[in-house]
Amino acid sequence: QVQLQESGPGLVKPSQTLSLTCTVSGGSISSGSYYWNWIRQPAGKGLEWIGRSYTSGSTNFNPSLESRVTISLDTSKNQFSLKLTSVTAADTAVYYCARELRRAGATAYYFDYWGQGTLVTVSS
Amino acid sequence: DIQMTQSPSSLSASVGDRVTITCRASQSISNYLNWYQQRPGKAPKLLIYSASSLQSGVPSRFSGSGSGTDFTLTISSLQPEDFATYYCQQSYSNPPYTFGQGTKVEIK
Numbered sequence: 001q002v003q004l005q006e007s008g009p010g011l012v013k014p015s016q017t018l019s020l021t022c023t024v025s026g027g028s029i030s031s032g033s034y035y036w037n038w039i040r041q042p043a044g045k046g047l048e049w050i051g052r053s054y055t056s057g058s059t060n061f062n063p064s065l066e067s068r069v070t071i072s073l074d075t076s077k078n079q080f081s082l083k084l085t086s087v088t089a090a091d092t093a094v095y096y097c098a099r100e101l102r103r104a105g106a107t108a109y110y111f112d113y114w115g116q117g118t119l120v121t122v123s124s
Numbered sequence: 125d126i127q128m129t130q131s132p133s134s135l136s137a138s139v140g141d142r143v144t145i146t147c148r149a150s151q152s153i154s155n156y157l158n159w160y161q162q163r164p165g166k167a168p169k170l171l172i173y174s175a176s177s178l179q180s181g182v183p184s185r186f187s188g189s190g191s192g193t194d195f196t197l198t199i200s201s202l203q204p205e206d207f208a209t210y211y212c213q214q215s216y217s218n219p220p221y222t223f224g225q226g227t228k229v230e231i232k
Binding site: 107108109111114115 | 156158173190213218223
């Protein structure tokens, strides 16, 4: 059974960098069939896709966040991470990591496993 | 960006009711449409992928249909555990992936 678990500071000061790690168990992040994603959700609001990384190291980001986001993989630890720089109160949210499956022939892409989420509050 | 619009934003229904939620894309996305269920305080859970394919382990009372710009999620007989918020998500165009604003299903 695949499991994802987010970890990192729950409180970040404005203008600083938010750093989170997602530890994957029950499967390898080196598998070529998957992308590794970060998604966030402000309290009481909807879901916002942040970005993803592939096993090759290639990445895609939401243009609204692209200038501040880094996503990287650590295959030796079976983890991937998110860094978001210059945070403001608007970045306060529950952050989820999620596995995205790419079905053969690129006929479908979907988030099949999610972490439980971690609340990050930006405040001084 | 492709905009995803769900309707209604919320609805009240009783156990046993048939419930339909609609999702409209701002441009054609073929069948690259997924549905998720989110219970309070929990992560989203995949229900339907590719517009109409039921994810393994998801009860058969959930079904999806549509193609192009208009999609529906149907719960044939609402159960107590189905009271949650439902999101559609397009996986046709990246970046960015986009979600609908959500539909909250409440107990009448």
